[in-house]
Amino acid sequence: MKEILKVSHLSVKFSTLRQEIEAVKDVSFSLFKNEALAIVGESGCGKSALVKAIMGLNPKDTSQVTSGEICYKNTNLLELSEEELRSYRGGEIGMIFQDPMASLNPTMKVGKQIEESYILHHPHTTKAEAYEQVLYLLHLVEIPDPENRYHLYPFELSGGMRQRIMIALSLAANPHVLIADEPTTSLDVTIQSQILEQLKALQKKMGMSIIFITHNLSLVAGFCSRIIVMYGGAIVESAPTDVLFNNPKHPYTRKLLASIPRIDQRKTDKLTPIEGHPPSPREKINGCPFHPQCPF
Ligand SMILES: Nc1ncnc2c1ncn2[C@@H]1O[C@H](COP(=O)(O)OP(=O)(O)O)[C@@H](O)[C@H]1O
């Protein structure tokens, strides 16, 4: 398989008034063409800081990439100017965020927003073509009655519908890599699985690579072929999905698996919560970040 994105030894630090936080610690991984990769870990373990570093979206004034490379199709994104990087955002690498309300323009019809994104990334298109494409994209993400929904504003749509609009908006740019940062966390379980099913179908159809970020390991089992587990800013384990579920190597992964309900478990098997707290990002931990909580 061909590598499309390669992150090597990436570390990201936030400097706030009172403290320095090493949010991402020496992270390395590859994303292959047409692959759906999951990054899983508890809240605060550095997932967003990691993918925002890929897009150059961490705050410039308070964050710093202290080491590493992010190679996208053989270009180190960290060496690009803000201007150059902008041409990668959306068209090459798209992103769906957790909160669509924060990413959509509240004063613009949703169809119009998708259309603008389409035109921006397909400059030679005609207005009529762009409109047809918007209807097609709305249809792809299963928005019923696209002709009428085109004219609605974000506040007039439900959370699930807004998230679908966000997906359509990212797809309008026809990205090669789509990063979905907890895109379904605010939605109820049925809608979550519908949207995942849809992303999976779209990925096949459009031949994208996806990085799917979640704190919910059970969500990605049927969706991603490989899983990276993060803890305290570092990768503790990375394996193909079936291997990770059937033969987890790292004690933290085992604890994570024991804490979620599984369809192949007997009703009487109790779920085991993970004891203790993840490390505070201020703490400097040498070696494996899980060792203070590790039973072994
Ligand atoms: N802009 C920021 N300024 C300071 N600290 C931040 C900032 N963004 C994230 N952090 C800190 O970095 C760590 C990782 O955060 P984040 O990547 O958002 O975690 P996750 O996405 O896994 O929930 C946390 O301790 C968080 O408080």
Ligand SMILES: [Mg+2]
């Ligand atoms: Mg996050």
